[in-house]
Amino acid sequence: DAGVIQSPRHEVTEMGQEVTLRCKPISGHDYLFWYRQTMMRGLELLIYFNNNVPIDDSGMPEDRFSAKMPNASFSTLKIQPSEPRDSAVYFCASSFGRGGIRDEQFFGPGTRLTVL
Amino acid sequence: QKEVEQNSGPLSVPEGAIASLNCTYSDRGSQSFFWYRQYSGKSPELIMFIYSNGDKEDGRFTAQLNKASQYVSLLIRDSQPSDSATYLCAALYGNNRLAFGKGNQVVVIP
Numbered sequence: 001d002a003g004v005i006q007s008p009r010h011e012v013t014e015m016g017q018e019v020t021l022r023c024k025p026i027s028g029h030d031y032l033f034w035y036r037q038t039m040m041r042g043l044e045l046l047i048y049f050n051n052n053v054p055i056d057d058s059g060m061p062e063d064r065f066s067a068k069m070p071n072a073s074f075s076t077l078k079i080q081p082s083e084p085r086d087s088a089v090y091f092c093a094s095s096f097g098r099g100g101i102r103d104e105q106f107f108g109p110g111t112r113l114t115v116l
Numbered sequence: 117q118k119e120v121e122q123n124s125g126p127l128s129v130p131e132g133a134i135a136s137l138n139c140t141y142s143d144r145g146s147q148s149f150f151w152y153r154q155y156s157g158k159s160p161e162l163i164m165f166i167y168s169n170g171d172k173e174d175g176r177f178t179a180q181l182n183k184a185s186q187y188v189s190l191l192i193r194d195s196q197p198s199d200s201a202t203y204l205c206a207a208l209y210g211n212n213r214l215a216f217g218k219g220n221q222v223v224v225i226p
Contacts, residue, residue: 031212042218043160043204048211055211091159097212103148105214107159 004108006092012114018080021111023092024073031097033105034067034077037089049075050097082115089113118143120207122217130225135192137220139205142186146207149181149188150214154202164190195224 005024013019025032033048047057052069060067064083069075079086089112093105119142129135141149148167152160166172166179166188178191188207192199202219209215 033213043216045213045215048213050211056213095212103208103212104150104162104165107161110159 004092004094004106006090006108006111008111009109010112010114012116013082014116015083016081017115018078019082019086019113019115021077021079021090021092021113023075023077023108025075025092025094026106027073029094029096029106031095031105032069032075033093033095034075035091035093035107037091037110043091046077079113082113084115087113087115118146118207118209118213118215120205120215120217122205122220124220126221126223128223128225129195131195131197133195135195135199135222135224137190137192137203137205137222139188139217140186141188141205141207141215143207143209143215144183144186146209146215148208149179150206150208151177151179151188151190152204152206152216154204154219156201160204192222195222197224197226200224 007022034046037043046059047067049069067077089110091110092108095103095105122139151164153163154160164179166181172179176193180189200223202221204219205217206214
């Protein structure tokens with residue numbers, strides 16, 4: 001398996017523009033997570049899905065952020081309009097979530113977003 | 117709010133020494149704990165998990181869990197320059213969510 005795939009790897013945009021980040025989870029994984037990582041706040045959970053259904057979006061910072069998972073193999077995180085404070089590395093992760101204590105999350109390579 | 121605290125600053129250790137990292141967690145209901153390693157510019161990768169009180173060893177890594185004290189630690193024996201990275205502690209709680217600490221940077225000096 002190729003692992004979790006994210007695109008683009010780097011994105012530079014101007015304030016006010018729409019940004020769309022994409023993620024393909026590992027095949028067979030039931031859970032998909034979107035994280036944001038900054039030096040100040042560390043790794044923060046934004047939203048996660050179980051079987052394509054959003055379960056908890058309480059980490060989404062504001063209405064400018066939205067996420068979708070139209071099928072088991074694809075998810076998007078959209079920021080509209082983008083602001084400089086959104087600059088961060090955004091990670092997508094997936095896991096089996098089939099129960100049990102051990103449930104490793106596998107991370108994608110991340111998208112480094114810079115909003116000018 | 118599920119919190120995981122890693123309060124130590126950057127840790128510098130000479131090659132071959134033991135690196136010791138600690139974290140505490142707030143949710144007594146958490147059952148599993150994970151240590152992820154993250155190299156600069158890369159994504160986190162799992163190196164250890166533990167769910168029972170006591171020690172768990174895997175190669176040069178030992179994870180320790182004390183649920184009464186809500187305390188998790190990671191020991192890296194015979195530290196190598198390739199161990200230089202940031203180490204993230206995470207606790208698993210309801211619905212397969214992980215709460216991460218902010219991480220501890222380890223620098224192994226040759």
